[in-house]
Amino acid sequence: MFNLKNNIIYIPKKNLGQNFLINKQKVNNIINSLHLKSNHNVIEIGPGYGFLTKNIYKLINKFFIIEIDEYLYHLLKKKYKNYKNIYIYNINILYFNIKKIIFKKIIIIGNLPYNISLKIINYLTKYVNIIKNINIMIQKEVYEKISATSEKKTYGKLSIIIQLHYKIKNIIHVSKECFIPIPSVESNFIKLIPQHKLKNKLINEKHLYKILSQFFKNKRKQINKIFQFNIFLNNKYIKNKITRAENISIYIYIKISNNYSISKESICLHT
Known part of the structure; x- marks a missing residue:
């Protein structure tokens, strides 16, 4: 009061x-x-x-x-x-x-x-x-x-x-x-x-959210054990696949997301 x-x-x-x-x-x-x-x-x-x-x-x-x-x-x-x-x-x-x-x-x-x-x-x-x-x-x-x-x-x-x-x-x-x-x-x-610099680099924002949700379910979990997205972890983005979600920068997450988006689009085009 x-x-x-x-x-x-x-x-x-x-x-x-x-x-x-x-x-x-x-x-x-x-x-x-x-x-x-x-x-x-x-x-x-x-x-x-x-x-x-x-x-x-x-x-x-x-x-x-x-x-x-x-x-x-x-x-x-x-x-x-x-x-x-x-x-x-x-x-x-x-x-x-x-x-x-x-x-x-x-x-x-x-x-x-x-x-x-x-x-x-x-x-x-x-x-x-x-x-x-x-x-x-x-x-x-x-x-x-x-x-x-x-x-x-x-x-x-x-x-x-x-x-x-x-x-x-x-x-x-x-x-x-x-x-x-x-x-x-x-x-x-x-x-x-x-x-808009970072967002403009992103192909699909929803794909990024999906990846982040999976990676940060347990941010201490090694990313090579997240099987759903392991295929999209290009070596040129992440050299050490036993790293954890909390160690990956926003720039790398954007690259992973874009790699995922391109792969998804490619699958759709060939089905």
Whole structure:
């Protein structure tokens, strides 16, 4: 429970994963990292009472705010009712069609609920062609997983899928004491920058997901024992077939996937 302003008492909802960033220095660091310009169009996911919002709206052209909490939605509507560049929606971002409101490049900002942060990142990937960048607060452990490279303990299927679509930049670490209520975990504010270089090298994305699922069922398992795909492990890609899934880079996985796709296509053409 905390006092928002004007003696308005609000109890953050656990089921919505509400932890509000209140540290002014961290807020300023985040705003500065966005490099906002007047012609930018911005979506903020889960603004809460608007600790970031109040520093953003005056810098940009159009500002779209997505707040799932009905009570906070009405507070924000009242607070910003006279601002013509602000559009506020009471909806779950996972059901919001971004292309209905804008077709231009957009910047996304959000202090994401820890329990659905990965779902939101995956959902936003469908709009990657109209996204300039995504700037989000996530759990430190999630950041370590999605940014991990081969040979690291946190490297896995998730790391590869996210890095296929985005370059990941860590902006700042945010300690749990910077939030109300204080969460049980540390956080990182990160920037995801859409990139197509890796995806453009891939023949079939579904084949890559299939291969990753098999390889990472047990990432400590030697890959020469994954019989379903052993035939596609070209020696020029992997010299040591007793290596493990966690030791293979994203570039090699793309080559394995493409080899698999070509082989599948060849089989189809000759049947």
